[in-house]
């Protein structure tokens with residue numbers, strides 16, 4: 001086996017009202033270098049005590065065993081710009097890295113649709129898995145045995161993320177949501193989501209930003225879990241952003257802004273919230289990639 005590297009972008013799920021179905025791939029990356037080895041080795045920036053039980057290895061073993069195969073020992077080197085439990089899809093990126101690892105090493109011949117289905121089954125919803133796999137903005141939903149999706153590329157807007165120091169587990173942020181929604185609320189909430197999609201497709205980012213802030217599916221329930229929720233929305237708008245939403249389940253927040261204005265907005269917002277990591281990010285258009293390494 002030749003050494004290779006798997007690269008998976010981060011993602012921002014929901015994009016406001018597209019709860020569990022809309023997500024954007026972002027240019028923060030998890031990379032996993034893979035080499036043959038006689039015994040397991042796992043290298044990351046921080047110590048890994050349970051090499052064979054590491055989340056990515058567990059997923060890879062699961063993917064291999066579902067196809068009647070066993071993963072051999074490997075030397076793995078992981079690097080990641082994606083902060084954990086911040087609403088930037090770290091778990092989806094790690095799941096995809098694990099599935100692709102098994103796909104490559106055990107010759108599973110999984111198609112991208114197979115990976116989407118398997119990854120969604122593990123993650124529970126496709127809104128992070130689909131964009132991290134395909135790149136761009138992806139709208140997706142599980143329908144019977146399949147995950148149906150539409151990929152949208154070449155959005156022309158700037159994106160700013162506000163990453164706090166605190167973590168928020170997605171599971172915890174899902175527990176505050178209602179089990180069911182009254183019919184009139186569901187109808188309005190999906191209408192708002194449809195307006196966001198339609199305006200993004202038309203390139204009307206100002207209207208998309210306005211409607212993104214009107215979510216009824218999750219933001220009203222999660223706002224209390226997100227530090228500085230109202231303040232970030234207000235200050236970002238004062239500084240010229242079109243709209244600000246919770247990224248995934250939070251606690252990171254994300255603004256969309258006019259093309260070319262993102263950097264200035266990020267700098268101004270960093271003055272207001274010095275304890276945050278605030279930066280502009282771009283949409284990743286490629287999704288998961290695998291490259292052969294000549295010199296690992």
Ligand SMILES: Nc1ncnc2c1ncn2[C@@H]1O[C@H](COP(=O)(O)OP(=O)(O)O)[C@@H](O)[C@H]1O
Pocket residue numbers: 030054055056080083084085086087088089090091092094168169170171248249
């Ligand atoms: N690269 C990784 N390696 C090991 N575990 C990871 C990795 N990425 C994510 N995880 C696991 O996923 C958890 C975060 O998932 P989650 O709460 O869904 O937040 P998010 O996906 O928004 O970052 C981490 O606490 C960790 O258990």
Ligand SMILES: N[C@@H](CCOP(=O)(O)O)C(=O)O
Pocket residue numbers: 011013014019020021086087088089090091125127128170173174218247248249250
């Ligand atoms: N649709 C999910 C998205 C979770 O994204 P994450 O990055 O916070 O894991 C939800 O809103 O729960």
